[in-house]
Amino acid sequence: MAEVEVKKEKKQMRAPIETGAPDGFQYMHPTMRKNFGQWKWHDHPRPGVLRHAAKSGDEIWTVRAGTQRILDVFTLRTLCDIGDKFADGFVRFTIRSNIEYMLKDASRVEPLIEALEKEGFVVGGTKNSVAMISHTQGWLHCDIPGTDASGVVKAMMDELIDEFKNNDMPNRVHMTTSCCQINCGGQGDIAINIQHTKPPKINHDLVSNVCERPSVVARCPVAAIRPAMVNGKASLEVDEKKCICCGACFPPCPPMQINDPEHSKLAIWVGGNHSNARSKPTFQKLVAAGIPNNPPRWPEATAIVKRILSKYKEDAKDWERINDWIERIGWPRFFELTELPFTKYHIDNWRGGRKTLNSSTYIRF
Amino acid sequence: MKKHDTPMLDELENGPWPSFISGIKRLRDTHPEKRINEMTNDLLGQLEHSYETRKGYWKGGTVSVYGYGGGIIPRFSEVGDAFPKSKEFHTLRVQPPAGNFYTTDILRKMADSWEKYGSGLVTFHGQTGNIMFIGSTSDATQHFFDEINEYGFDLGGAGPCVRTAMSCVGAGRCEMSNINEHKAHRLLVNNFIDDMHRPALPYKFKFKVSGCANDCMNSIERADMSIIGTWRDDIKIDQAEFKEYVGLKGRKHVIDNIVTRCPTNAISLNDDDSVTIDNQNCVKCMHCLNVVPKAFHPGDDKGATVLMGGKRTLKIGDLMGTVIVPFMKLESQEDWDKLVEIAEESIDFWADNALEHERCGEMIERIGLVNFLEGIGIEVDPNMVGNPRESSYFRGDGWDGEAVKWYERADAKDKDTA
Incomplete structure (x- = not known):
């Protein structure tokens, strides 16, 4: 009887159609389809607006707007309504979760912007602006978050909104936030990431039931975890002097609790640049740590970010990204300008870290 | 339904940037489906609890759909008794169309489907x-x-x-595009669809495709296999447009913002306000094209550079991708087949040789680039290094044979281009 039921159940299951990534062509604006690969130049008539011209003489206008990223279906439909009424019903999303409307008729650009702003969306994020902060899931959904990236981003964008709407920066500023050191938010000109400062607290009663111990041992970047019998139970122990508090053991072994309401701090990193323009791509570098993880609005972190941005804006030359700017003025000047302390923790001691030291007499006085 | 108090989250409804909290509250307060009202109410309750205690309360598990092993991020609440309606709160990861293009029609269709079954958040x-x-x-x-x-x-x-891939707007709108980014994206990822839906590799493997060296997809930093459009003939210059730009901005501006910013000093501003490029030394960094998109354009002999091994910190530290193929055409069927073959060879070799939880770049770091290249059948090329070896400790037993190979390859290349 049971067997018959299983068979019946199987019959009802629908086999997936493994179509993979859909073809974007079917959703592309007809003008873009027509001129695919045949674009000639673009310009930037105003913040948040791009005009692309094709060799055929056709033009396509793009209006970019920032949103809350985590969209409810009502907001998504509002964005669609605006697209149907003022654009041609064709949109895309940027890598930083901005929505872009594409339209042919230039006279509808201003009414579109007006409609977006009326609904509370923010037009901008193009060229030398502070772009929307790309971020991770945080307390809303992640299983290992030290903070709520969505909340940090909302609080920060409230303060940086004018920089998003205008083009007053020397070059574009890409910011990211991440809720742990795995850094899913990615590299950024400025990155705000949680930094754990204490080794995991281990619930030895649970380890042997929940964790595959050898793979947890293997996961540790500094070989600080070893098997141990604790209170007669097979468990794991951490060499706390070696431990760098990265949290990598937590996902495969949740009884090794790394999140700590008191000791999880924010750290700020600068100078990550994905582009090859002017210089090779760079990773971000630590500039500030020990910043309180202070919900709901994280004012301490925002204050430091604003300070870095204001010095960059004042001191950098046109087209310098943050890494280009610091490369020119040197790190001592960066710390002096931003009034951030330089500590022993800024000196890299990871493998290959010696290459980051100054082996020259290049010193600015 | 008793609404949870959310004094901390309410603070995130203030200020001019659109608020995700207001959005969740809209679902709680105004959605016609009771199921969604209750689910989002408890979600807000748990989130407020996280804000108060500064801790997350989700744990993973195993959830998938029939026929697949992955694609869903399972979330079960550790405080489900207090917030029962959102105690299961999984995310479905769905692949976007290449280039992230949508019509409002398809977005509405997705919204309709999602509110039938899910929370209404996307x-x-x-x-x-x-x-x-x-x-x-x-x-x-x-x-x-x-x-x-x-x-x-x-x-x-x-x-x-194999993870979901990304590609830029590319040839759809951007004059900097050098390849069909969307074709590369779909060809690669859809070729490995079985490796995506049934996770059995050492760790994640990501493809990202950018149409030029601006690398808007961050592929060198983030992708195990990065495909970046470039060209190998001369940059195209519209001298009239360039002179107009000089006239508009002045010579000092042009020197400070274009000439002196070229990483290989390949740009000269001439006395008549025209420009000369030392094309042999241009590294296609894109800076001058970014500054004057009307005057500079990619050449005609377009193709791609392929890099491999980019990733973030865990476990051995950050790694950028490394050049594996300095240049390849992506036009004929044969070219595309070759790209897929490189990906196949690389993933096969990595799957066979990587340690558990070891990204491709980490494996290359551990075994050395040469072993990887030999494993995937690609010859060494000086474009793969920033500089040759610095350490004097090495064994050069096969030196003479390798040198002969180099000359043979150079001869073959000469014949190819003759």
Whole structure:
């Protein structure tokens, strides 16, 4: 009887159609389809607006707007309504979760912007602006978050909104936030990431039931975890002097609790640049740590970010990204300008870290 | 339904930037479905609890749809007794169309499907590039997937597998585009669809495609295999446009912002305000094209550079991708087949040789680039290094044979281009 039921159940299951990534062509604006690969130049008539011209003489206008990223279906439909009424019903999303409307008729650009702003969306994020902060899931959904990236981003964008709407920066500023050191938010000109400062607290009663111990041992970047019998139970122990508090053991072994309401701090990193323009791509570098993880609005972190941005804006030359700017003025000047302390923790001691030291007499006085 | 008090989250409704909290509250307060009102109410309750205690309360598990092993991020609440209606709150990762293009029609269709089964919360897109449908019970995932799968959408990757890929707007709108980014994106990822849906690799493997060296997809920093458009003939210059720009901005501006910013000093501003480029030393960094997009354009002999091994810190530290193929054409069927073959060879070799939880770049770091190249059948090339070896400790037993190979390859190349 049971067997018959299983068979019946199987019959009802629908086999997936493994179509993979859909073809974007079917959703592309007809003008873009027509001129695919045949674009000639673009310009930037105003913040948040791009005009692309094709060799055929056709033009396509793009209006970019920032949103809350985590969209409810009502907001998504509002964005669609605006697209149907003022654009041609064709949109895309940027890598930083901005929505872009594409339209042919230039006279509808201003009414579109007006409609977006009326609904509370923010037009901008193009060229030398502070772009929307790309971020991770945080307390809303992640299983290992030290903070709520969505909340940090909302609080920060409230303060940086004018920089998003205008083009007053020397070059574009890409910011990211991440809720742990795995850094899913990615590299950024400025990155705000949680930094754990204490080794995991281990619930030895649970380890042997929940964790595959050898793979947890293997996961540790500094070989600080070893098997141990604790209170007669097979468990794991951490060499706390070696431990760098990265949290990598937590996902495969949740009884090794790394999140700590008191000791999880924010750290700020600068100078990550994905582009090859002017210089090779760079990773971000630590500039500030020990910043309180202070919900709901994280004012301490925002204050430091604003300070870095204001010095960059004042001191950098046109087209310098943050890494280009610091490369020119040197790190001592960066710390002096931003009034951030330089500590022993800024000196890299990871493998290959010696290459980051100054082996020259290049010193600015 | 008793609404949870959310004094801390309420603070995130202040200020001019659109508020995700207000959005969740809209679902709680105004959505016609009671199920969604209750689910989002408890979600807000748990989130407020996280804000108060500064801790997360989700744990993973195993949830998938029939026939697949991945694509869903399972979330079960550790405080489900207090917030029962959102105690199962899984995310479905769904692959976006290449280039992230949508019509309002298809977005509405997705919204309709999602509110039938899920929380009503969605993100375009997560950091890997997926559409994130956030908040589904275990039972509902199958129904939602079945519905969107019928109109052409498929799950992405989660776990140790080939992950969802990303590509820029590319040839669809951008004059800097050098390849068909969307074709590269779909060809690669759809070729490995079995490796995406049934996670069995050492760890994650990501493809990202950018049409030029501006690398808007961050592929060198983030992708195990990065495809970046470039060209190998001369940059195209519209001298009239350039002179107009000089006239508009002045010579000092042009010297300070273009000439002196060229990483290989390949740009000269001439006395008559025209420009000369030392094309042999141009590294196609894109800076001058970015500054004067009307005057500078990519050449005609377009193709791609392929890099491999980019990733973030865990476990051995950050790694950029490394050049594996300095230049390849991506036009004929043969060219595309070759790209897929490189990906296949690389993933096969990595799957056979990587340690558990070891990214491709980490394996290359451990075994050395040469062993990797030999494993995938690609010859060494000086474009793969920033500089040759610095350490004097090496064994050069096969030196003479390798030198002969170099000359043979150079001869073959000469014949090829003759």
